[in-house]
Amino acid sequence: MAALDTHHQKRAKASPFLDSLAIQGAKKASLPEFVEPMLASLLTAPPAGKDWIHEIKFDGYRLQARIEAGRVKLLTRRGLDWTQKFGPKIVTILQALPVETALIDGELVVENSSGVSDFSALQAALSEGQFDRFLFYAFDLLYLDGYDLCDLSLSKRRDMLEHLVGSDAGPLRMSQRFEEEGRLVLQHACRLGLEGIISKRKESVYRSGRGKDWIKSKCSARQEFVIAGYVPSSTSRKAIGSLVLGVYDGDRLDYVGRVGTGFTMAIAEDLFRKLEAMQIDKRPFAKPLASAEARHVRYVHPELVAEIEFSGWTADERLRHASFQGLREDKDAREVVREGSRSLTFTAKPQRRRAVFTHSDRIYWPDEGVTKEGLADYYTEVWRFIAPFIVGRPLALLRCPDGITGPQFFQKHAWKKVYSHLVLVNDPKEKSEPLLALHDLDGLLELVQSAVLEIHPWQSTLTDWERPDRIIMDLDPGEGVPWEMVIAAAEEMRDRLQEVGLAAFVKTSGGKGLHVVSPLKPLATWPMVKTFTKTLADAMAADNPDRFISTSTKSKRQGKIFIDYLRNQRGMTAVAAYSTRARPGASVSVPLDWKELSPNIGPAYFTVENTPIRLAALTGDPWAEFQAAAVALEEPRSTRRRHG
DNA sequence: TACCAGA
DNA sequence: TCTGGTACTATGAAG
DNA sequence: CTTCAT
Numbered sequence: 001m002a003a004l005d006t007h008h009q010k011r012a013k014a015s016p017f018l019d020s021l022a023i024q025g026a027k028k029a030s031l032p033e034f035v036e037p038m039l040a041s042l043l044t045a046p047p048a049g050k051d052w053i054h055e056i057k058f059d060g061y062r063l064q065a066r067i068e069a070g071r072v073k074l075l076t077r078r079g080l081d082w083t084q085k086f087g088p089k090i091v092t093i094l095q096a097l098p099v100e101t102a103l104i105d106g107e108l109v110v111e112n113s114s115g116v117s118d119f120s121a122l123q124a125a126l127s128e129g130q131f132d133r134f135l136f137y138a139f140d141l142l143y144l145d146g147y148d149l150c151d152l153s154l155s156k157r158r159d160m161l162e163h164l165v166g167s168d169a170g171p172l173r174m175s176q177r178f179e180e181e182g183r184l185v186l187q188h189a190c191r192l193g194l195e196g197i198i199s200k201r202k203e204s205v206y207r208s209g210r211g212k213d214w215i216k217s218k219c220s221a222r223q224e225f226v227i228a229g230y231v232p233s234s235t236s237r238k239a240i241g242s243l244v245l246g247v248y249d250g251d252r253l254d255y256v257g258r259v260g261t262g263f264t265m266a267i268a269e270d271l272f273r274k275l276e277a278m279q280i281d282k283r284p285f286a287k288p289l290a291s292a293e294a295r296h297v298r299y300v301h302p303e304l305v306a307e308i309e310f311s312g313w314t315a316d317e318r319l320r321h322a323s324f325q326g327l328r329e330d331k332d333a334r335e336v337v338r339e340g341s342r343s344l345t346f347t348a349k350p351q352r353r354r355a356v357f358t359h360s361d362r363i364y365w366p367d368e369g370v371t372k373e374g375l376a377d378y379y380t381e382v383w384r385f386i387a388p389f390i391v392g393r394p395l396a397l398l399r400c401p402d403g404i405t406g407p408q409f410f411q412k413h414a415w416k417k418v419y420s421h422l423v424l425v426n427d428p429k430e431k432s433e434p435l436l437a438l439h440d441l442d443g444l445l446e447l448v449q450s451a452v453l454e455i456h457p458w459q460s461t462l463t464d465w466e467r468p469d470r471i472i473m474d475l476d477p478g479e480g481v482p483w484e485m486v487i488a489a490a491e492e493m494r495d496r497l498q499e500v501g502l503a504a505f506v507k508t509s510g511g512k513g514l515h516v517v518s519p520l521k522p523l524a525t526w527p528m529v530k531t532f533t534k535t536l537a538d539a540m541a542a543d544n545p546d547r548f549i550s551t552s553t554k555s556k557r558q559g560k561i562f563i564d565y566l567r568n569q570r571g572m573t574a575v576a577a578y579s580t581r582a583r584p585g586a587s588v589s590v591p592l593d594w595k596e597l598s599p600n601i602g603p604a605y606f607t608v609e610n611t612p613i614r615l616a617a618l619t620g621d622p623w624a625e626f627q628a629a630a631v632a633l634e635e636p637r638s639t640r641r642r643h644g
Numbered sequence: 645t646a647c648c649a650g651a
Numbered sequence: 652t653c654t655g656g657t658a659c660t661a662t663g664a665a666g
Numbered sequence: 667c668t669t670c671a672t
Binding site: 474476551552553554562564566567572574 | 672
């Protein structure tokens, strides 16, 4: 493989791969019309060991690209010709590949705003004719320039394919290969909100149909549940709003929660017709439901079985993020038991939402349809993660009474309202109006009620206003800065912080850049911290004036990253970890593990929608060590001068 | 959003 | 009692 | 001092 020619030759009449192919023993053959695709078997865990590579499981259309003398066909799983369906762009790019004949296996996808392939986005793009959104991820090469490659090993096929497709970020891409341990790759994929991974045996040959050389493992759990009741729709008189689900434990039927999404209106009506006829008076569950759980519920004979996809179990044994997938007519209700999967158990303490809202349907993010209630749900779910970053600190708040499209204003003083859970605090150094702080989830929910869409805390706490307990460096890319450069900047910042003995953590900003955050023991005062961060920012800019700038002058920022150290000053604030942003996309600032930094996670990758799913799938908090890693800041110069 | 002035 | 207008950071650096 | 940036 090292012998492979490294430069592409457009329209080469002989393939640059032919010589090496002959050595590797591929068979001469004519180009087949179609090869039935190789399929993966579903297992609950990915395979372990060095014999496997792993790829992301795409959520799109599996297609075979057949290239013959510049004529391209896109063939479905069953061999149907769908070339015309996706517009000319992908076809043109495939035509331009430097080959005479080839058969490429891949998946056509549309990525949603989070950069994750999304089947519903694909269907929307198809129906609206948005051809420019289609991407083709190639992952296998079955035939090339007169040779059948199916009997070569996967590694060899992939090497050739990678060489052919290249690493451009255009609509034709290579499906990335991961060589790490399968368990870790799956964990990583789940954190990213992906559906799962496909693991492939390195030495395997290409064989049509489902075999054991390709294994798929998924992030979300999926299993059958007994339908024990329903709640009628609040909008339609002849449809269900949600299903009440249970599992058997011996003879006892246990309640596991409701599912209110995943069905179309037609299916909701069909279920209503079926279930209406099955109603019973007494509850089928062994234990009574809590009053909120039992609200509006109509019980039915527990006979029907539904397939449900869900992200995990809560600590009180309820389903998280359940979605209806269909009825399982072939399954007997009495066989349905809880299929325990410890890794998917979400161990957060369940938080009850107590605050009552006015106008809970008020839309804050119109494009995403995130309402006040949706925002309250979000903060309730992330409470235990966001709490350390916003509790007991003076806050500046970005309020958007009409949602993100209306007027916005920053506020740090109280407005005239009776607060039950927000705290008014007096700045010991200023005799101005009191500032705002909060201590519990109810306080946060009062902010939601007041249309607070961004939360910007101080870097010091109410216990010690004058000594900050963290530093935040905001890396803000100017126009035309590639994302890789921002990642490199964050890593350089980390290295420089570590050189002076500080810990460094990274989070997305939810806007354009990354934030590098260092926990401090609250010993150094504001002026020292400010001087330290300014020195750091200036040093980075001085060492690399073409990449960094440490002053905020907008016109000088073209193609550079602005290192904003000014947040590290008394009274200055920066957006909190897990705070939402008042921007299109309902993005959120999310703490990451350094290893997660990649082109796959952009600055606004995580949203109100997918962040709770990430946290549910997360087995370890990437910032778990944040508080423990706090060290005392010493001035860089004094460290040097210091002696034992 | 929520307050308040003015109708 | 209803309606409509409007409220709302601090700071540093550059010019 | 004003303007512009976060």
